[in-house]
Amino acid sequence: xxxxxxxxxxxxxxxxxxxxxxxxxxxxxxxxxxxxxxxxxxxxxxxxxxxxxxxxxxxxxxxxxxxxxxxxxxxxxxxxxxxxxxxxxxxxxxxxxxxxxxxxxxxxxxxxxxxxxxxxxxxxxxxxxxxxxxxxxxxxxxxxxxxxxxxxxxxxxxxxxxxxxxxxxxxxxxxxxxxxxxxxxxxxxxxxxxxxxxxxxxxxxxxxxxxxxxxxxxxxxxxxxxxxxxxxxxxxxxxxxxxxxxxxxxxxxxxxxxxxxxxxxxxxxxxxxxxxxxxxxxxxxxxxxxxxx
Numbered sequence: 001x002x003x004x005x006x007x008x009x010x011x012x013x014x015x016x017x018x019x020x021x022x023x024x025x026x027x028x029x030x031x032x033x034x035x036x037x038x039x040x041x042x043x044x045x046x047x048x049x050x051x052x053x054x055x056x057x058x059x060x061x062x063x064x065x066x067x068x069x070x071x072x073x074x075x076x077x078x079x080x081x082x083x084x085x086x087x088x089x090x091x092x093x094x095x096x097x098x099x100x101x102x103x104x105x106x107x108x109x110x111x112x113x114x115x116x117x118x119x120x121x122x123x124x125x126x127x128x129x130x131x132x133x134x135x136x137x138x139x140x141x142x143x144x145x146x147x148x149x150x151x152x153x154x155x156x157x158x159x160x161x162x163x164x165x166x167x168x169x170x171x172x173x174x175x176x177x178x179x180x181x182x183x184x185x186x187x188x189x190x191x192x193x194x195x196x197x198x199x200x201x202x203x204x205x206x207x208x209x210x211x212x213x214x215x216x217x218x219x220x221x222x223x224x225x226x227x228x229x230x231x232x233x234x235x236x237x238x239x240x241x242x243x244x245x246x247x248x249x250x251x252x253x254x255x256x257x258x259x260x261x262x263x264x265x266x267x268x269x270x271x272x273x274x275x276x277x278x279x280x281x282x283x284x285x286x287x288x289x290x291x292x293x
Contacts, residue, residue: 030129035164036103037062037111040095044113045071047196052080054116058125059109065099093172093179100167109164110172114196115142121191125164135187137165144197146204146255154249154259155242161193162186176219204262213266217273218289227275236268 037055041048041064048064055062062082066074067089077084085102089095100108107130111117117125121140141158144151151157162181165171170183198204243249243263249256276283 030131030134033107033125033128033130034105035059035107035109035125036100036105037109038065038096038099038103039063039111039113040065040067040092040099041069041073041077041113042067042089043069043071043073045069045073045076047113048073048076049080050116051111051113052077052082054122055109055111056080057117057122061104063099063102065095067095091174091176091179093174094176096172096179097174100171103167106166106168107164108167111163111193112195116194116196118143118192118194121189121193124189124191130166135185136169136183137162137181137186139163139181139186139188140191140193141189142193142195144195146198146259147200149255151252151255151259153247153251154244154256154263155247156197156259160188163193177215201258204258205265213269213273216270217277218287220270220274221277222289225274227271227278229275232268232270232272232275235271236264239267240264 035058037052037059039048039051039055039062044051052062052064062080063085064074064077064082065085065087066077067087074084074086083102085099087095087098090098096110100110109125139160139162142161144156144159162170162183165181165183170181172179173182198207240260240263244256244260249260252259277287
């Protein structure tokens, strides 16, 4: 039993109170975990302070890898005591693995700039002890918000994400988008991260159209992905059906319909833009494939 956990239990029992221990909170025979926080950024001055404050509740150091911010992101991070590393964006998984190499601890907790830990997750991590026989990584539920509204369906919850991992046994997949932690033994924990996904419906529709779909189309073009004239429609309608019906988005009312529609639009645009790159040489010449991000 960890010394800290033993002291807490002794203190509680001395007061004749009932101690409710979550079974996954303490691993007997383990040792206290030292955690390095990690976040990658580009122009995140609106989010970075709250993100770092969240990480610093459980981490004894925080590493920020910035890919050329032109706002106050880096200044805010340095003032808060984060270790700032500047690196041109390599892609999602590559960038995270690059930052992890600067950590002094084996255990890495990686958050996006628009993510926070709720109080129950913070308490769990403060009490967590690890052993050599324990998990290589921990996955937490993610509560995705549209504005201040929690979207409970559409595949947006519980949306387990592995974010705490032992870098000796695990790492992020080396892909340019949608990287995941690769580990043999990932334990799911019923505690929540809060993800401030989109500030409003306008942003929900503008981000996929402006950023996500163009990025995906460029990556698929470089991968020589083949499409035909029906691909945009088929992928768009498939995305909508999956979110609204299979993922039960209809249970979230208007917000569920909105999320499903935005997913359909994003699915349509990705393949429409890819088709355009393959069919229109004038559009292709306008693209800078060295700056996908």
